[in-house]
Amino acid sequence: MFFDDPVISSRMLTLLTLSFHIIYATIGVGVPLMIMIAQWVGIKKNDQHYILLARRWARGFVVTVAVGVVTGTAIALQLSLLWPNFMELAGNVIALPLFMEVFAFFFEAIFLGIYLYTWDRFEDQRKHLMLLIPVAIGAAMSAFFITTVNAFMNAPQGFEMVNGELVNVNPLAAMFNPATPTKIAHVISTAFMTSAFVLASIAAFRLVKGSNHDYHKKALFLTMKVGLVFSIATVIIGDFSGKYLAEYQPEKLAAAEWHFETEEHAPLILFGILNEEYETRYAIEIPSALSILAHGNPSREVIGLNEFPEEETPPLFIHYLFDLMVMIGMFMIGLSLFYWIGVKRNWSFIQTKPFRWLLVLGGPLSLLAIEAGWWMTEFGRQPWILRGIMTTSEAATTSDHVGIMFILFAGLYAILGIGTVVILTRMFRHHPVEKELAKQGGGAK
Amino acid sequence: MSLEIIGISVLWTFLFGYVIVASIDFGAGFFNAYSSFTGKKHILTKIIQRYLSPVWEITNVFLVFFFVGIVGFFPKTAFYYGTTLLVPVSIAIILLAIRGSYYAFETYGSKGHRGYAFMYGLSGLFLPASLSVVLTISEGGFITMVDGAPVLDYWALFTSPLTWSIVVLSVTAVLYISAVFLTWYANQAGDKHAANLLRKYALFWSLPTIITAGGIIYELRFHNEAHFEQLMNVGWMFGISFLLFIGTVWLIWKRRHYGIAFGLLVGQFAFAFYGYGISHYPYLLYPHLTIYDGFTNETMAISLIIAFLAGFLLLIPSLYLVLRLFLFDKDYVKGLSETKGGSQNE
Ligand code: HDD
Ligand code: HEM
Ligand code: HEM
Numbered sequence A: 001m002f003f004d005d006p007v008i009s010s011r012m013l014t015l016l017t018l019s020f021h022i023i024y025a026t027i028g029v030g031v032p033l034m035i036m037i038a039q040w041v042g043i044k045k046n047d048q049h050y051i052l053l054a055r056r057w058a059r060g061f062v063v064t065v066a067v068g069v070v071t072g073t074a075i076a077l078q079l080s081l082l083w084p085n086f087m088e089l090a091g092n093v094i095a096l097p098l099f100m101e102v103f104a105f106f107f108e109a110i111f112l113g114i115y116l117y118t119w120d121r122f123e124d125q126r127k128h129l130m131l132l133i134p135v136a137i138g139a140a141m142s143a144f145f146i147t148t149v150n151a152f153m154n155a156p157q158g159f160e161m162v163n164g165e166l167v168n169v170n171p172l173a174a175m176f177n178p179a180t181p182t183k184i185a186h187v188i189s190t191a192f193m194t195s196a197f198v199l200a201s202i203a204a205f206r207l208v209k210g211s212n213h214d215y216h217k218k219a220l221f222l223t224m225k226v227g228l229v230f231s232i233a234t235v236i237i238g239d240f241s242g243k244y245l246a247e248y249q250p251e252k253l254a255a256a257e258w259h260f261e262t263e264e265h266a267p268l269i270l271f272g273i274l275n276e277e278y279e280t281r282y283a284i285e286i287p288s289a290l291s292i293l294a295h296g297n298p299s300r301e302v303i304g305l306n307e308f309p310e311e312e313t314p315p316l317f318i319h320y321l322f323d324l325m326v327m328i329g330m331f332m333i334g335l336s337l338f339y340w341i342g343v344k345r346n347w348s349f350i351q352t353k354p355f356r357w358l359l360v361l362g363g364p365l366s367l368l369a370i371e372a373g374w375w376m377t378e379f380g381r382q383p384w385i386l387r388g389i390m391t392t393s394e395a396a397t398t399s400d401h402v403g404i405m406f407i408l409f410a411g412l413y414a415i416l417g418i419g420t421v422v423i424l425t426r427m428f429r430h431h432p433v434e435k436e437l438a439k440q441g442g443g444a445k
Numbered sequence B: 001m002s003l004e005i006i007g008i009s010v011l012w013t014f015l016f017g018y019v020i021v022a023s024i025d026f027g028a029g030f031f032n033a034y035s036s037f038t039g040k041k042h043i044l045t046k047i048i049q050r051y052l053s054p055v056w057e058i059t060n061v062f063l064v065f066f067f068v069g070i071v072g073f074f075p076k077t078a079f080y081y082g083t084t085l086l087v088p089v090s091i092a093i094i095l096l097a098i099r100g101s102y103y104a105f106e107t108y109g110s111k112g113h114r115g116y117a118f119m120y121g122l123s124g125l126f127l128p129a130s131l132s133v134v135l136t137i138s139e140g141g142f143i144t145m146v147d148g149a150p151v152l153d154y155w156a157l158f159t160s161p162l163t164w165s166i167v168v169l170s171v172t173a174v175l176y177i178s179a180v181f182l183t184w185y186a187n188q189a190g191d192k193h194a195a196n197l198l199r200k201y202a203l204f205w206s207l208p209t210i211i212t213a214g215g216i217i218y219e220l221r222f223h224n225e226a227h228f229e230q231l232m233n234v235g236w237m238f239g240i241s242f243l244l245f246i247g248t249v250w251l252i253w254k255r256r257h258y259g260i261a262f263g264l265l266v267g268q269f270a271f272a273f274y275g276y277g278i279s280h281y282p283y284l285l286y287p288h289l290t291i292y293d294g295f296t297n298e299t300m301a302i303s304l305i306i307a308f309l310a311g312f313l314l315l316i317p318s319l320y321l322v323l324r325l326f327l328f329d330k331d332y333v334k335g336l337s338e339t340k341g342g343s344q345n346e
Helices: A006-045 A048-082 A084-116 A124-130 A131-152 A171-175 A178-209 A214-248 A252-258 A289-295 A318-345 A355-377 A402-430 A433-440 B001-039 B041-073 B076-084 B084-107 B114-138 B154-159 B161-188 B193-225 B225-233 B234-254 B258-280 B298-327 B331-336
Strands: A160-162 A165-166 A268-270 A285-286 A382-388 B143-146 B149-152 B283-285
Touching: A006 A048, A006 A124, A006 A131, A006 A178, A006 A214, A006 A355, A006 B041, A048 A165, A048 A214, A048 A402, A048 A433, A048 B041, A048 B076, A048 B084, A084 A131, A084 A165, A084 A171, A084 A382, A084 B041, A084 B076, A084 B298, A124 A131, A131 A178, A131 A382, A171 B298, A178 A214, A178 A318, A178 A355, A214 A252, A214 A289, A214 A318, A214 A355, A214 A433, A252 A318, A252 A382, A252 B041, A268 A289, A268 A318, A285 B283, A289 B041, A318 A355, A402 B084, B001 B041, B001 B161, B001 B193, B001 B258, B001 B298, B041 B076, B041 B084, B041 B193, B041 B298, B076 B084, B076 B114, B076 B149, B076 B283, B084 B114, B114 B154, B114 B161, B114 B283, B161 B193, B161 B258, B193 B234, B225 B234, B225 B258, B234 B258
Parallel strands: none
Antiparallel strands: A160 A165, A268 A285, B143 B149
8 A cells, every 4th residue: 555655655744734734824924914904904994893803813813823833843843754864965955944934933923922912901002013013024934934945945056966965055045046036925925815815705704694794894895905916916926936937947837737849839728638649638728828927928939848858757737736726816816806896886796695605715715726836836846855956755764654644644634624613613603793893882883 | 162062052952941841831731631620620720821821832932943953953863863753753743733722722712621621631741751752762772773774663662661761750840840830820820729739739749750860860870871971970960950959849848939949940950951961962862873973064053053143132032021921910920911801711
């Protein structure tokens, strides 16, 4: 069985842990910004609804942070447990951002603790709001640092290999490698976008369930607006990511696009299937679009997969993951733009149930796009763990017990996942909005 | 001082910090569960939750800091320990996860489920046990090299008396440290009942702690003679540690100066911990790995140290703020600020 092979089971366990952690990590990076916006709007407009919004989000946020912290601790340890040879080698070059990441968490955790327990200790609400700034900065910095590590795995630099020894190490050059700018920008903007849409889902869900309270309508409008801004940013930065790939990891882009022959005016292929001869069927082809994605110029040449030795090309199924991510990105821009115009023009269509169900779907879809994006980029790096230097199978542990650990962790994540959902729903059911507003004295409507 | 020594000293200090804060946390969880099963729940739970709620995440970061740091400064530890520790450390991760999440779930979500309290309390005993196995392994004799890869001999590990005495020490020390701290904290909060109860726990666990600690030194003589001899060279550190121990117990016994008693206790563990660490020098893993052959390159070491100093400058003021707001704020400690509307616990 595949569990007997330490390499495969290590890959599966890494896949499992990271796919689970990224949900919480994304929320952890994005939600502090959303809380900040809501509290700021609340203070400026002197509107209790927004203040309560910030308060309730913050309360739920604590639960997701807790799970983010424990799953993050799991990954950080698993990197050494499952990929000891990789960490031994890469630790010499890329330990710096990993180390700084811990400080960023530390910083964030401290101020989050203070923020949560001091809601009513300040006369001036603005002082309380200030406490969120270090939280948001800490979260964004930790995403920044960890993503430089991943960027380094894709575009390693900042050292030289002489007879298998690492020399001339330059930690800063390793951190600021060619993959870093687009990767970080894309990861952070998607975290903001996804958090906004996840919170919008909740508000839309309340409205679908029959609430007609202004509180939820304001929440929905605010989150959709922020979501729109960041989904546009995401697609623009995604386009830059494509250009990065074309220049530094052409095999990943080619595999994601099923682009086999090097050619000019390369078409972008959406969906479809591959037959035995590596020809695409049933696909939508957009002429020259891949050349535009790769180089910003419809007539430029795009390198095809056939230029690479077969044992160094990534699996071809990443094509579907890429398509999924891109389609969701486009769809979310369309959806939030439509909603925004609808609100401005008083379209009654946006108040209908089916449309609100679409808004509910937006959060889960964005999370799916995050997962698809990561699977695409991580599988797309195969067979390398450190591109061009070390393969995944050289890096893995030799321990025989990874399979059983996979089962244990799968059980753990199931408990944590279900626990999060149960606790969050229970928490908000016990404290209905209407009651809290009445208590605050702002409960008109 | 060489970079190697600076590196290991920083890490050892963080580990020491973790040992103290985590012991308080683990032990508190255990006392909480224990007291809820013996009908004394109302006495302890409040004290424990008020102290632990704001700080549990910070505790966790100490641990993360240590192991991220050790792989940063000594990348070869990833190779030796990473390969061999898969099972014990994975178990520790799972226990930590249960702890962290259930703690948050219970505090912020639903309240007072006995099953949660029980799991939380029990994990506080298993965690020190599974983490302390790493110290045992570092004494050597349990890892052999097969085809160039390290392999852990579980049978030898689980049948060694050294393993079990370290496990017992870790558990008793956790309970002792925690009880002494909470006695002080409860006293600060003016909760006489809780302080009395915790004082009894502290006295109860003091003797087993010192006996097992002595036992380990004895075991070590047979297990790793080289280490034992170096230990004797710094015997004075253990002597001071013992005197400090007497001081703590005496103050607690006399119901006096609980704050100083806790200070002495930290001193006691610091001397023992550093004494142990110094005598372990230069080995990270007997006899395979020393801090010299496992060290990273010089550039990385210097950048890590700079990052560490910069990070530290950032953290000290923030930690000070936390302590002022939660630990030493009289209103908060006594639970008064809650009536002003503590947001989480309504
Ligand atoms: C809400 C999530 C989401 C959405 C809507 C998009 N992406 Fe994305 N994408 C990610 C979430 C993501 C990600 C999870 O953040 C990834 C995975 C690894 C990374 O660096 O970012 C990613 C990676 C990623 C990469 C690979 C980068 C690399 O390997 O260095 C490319 C080329 C794109 N994206 C391009 C796009 C384009 C052209 C999009 C729009 C139409 C798009 N993405 C929408
Ligand atoms: C959090 C979002 C991430 C997700 C969902 C994710 C997903 C994955 C997946 C699917 C694999 C398996 C690839 C395969 O086996 O073919 C993998 C491997 C791996 N990832 Fe990521 N990844 C993420 C971020 C990161 C980051 C930030 C790092 C670096 C610190 C990282 C380090 C690794 C390592 C070391 C492996 C194992 C080696 C390999 O298979 O290449 N991952 N990840
Ligand atoms: C792009 C991928 C990732 C992002 C954006 C991310 C972000 C986050 C965030 C926001 C949290 C904390 C929750 C909070 O305190 O608010 C977190 C926790 C954590 N993450 Fe990740 N993470 C990612 C991948 C990884 C990887 C690959 C590692 C392993 C090196 C890792 C290690 C950790 C650790 C150790 C924690 C807990 C820190 C603590 O104890 O406070 N993360 N991560």
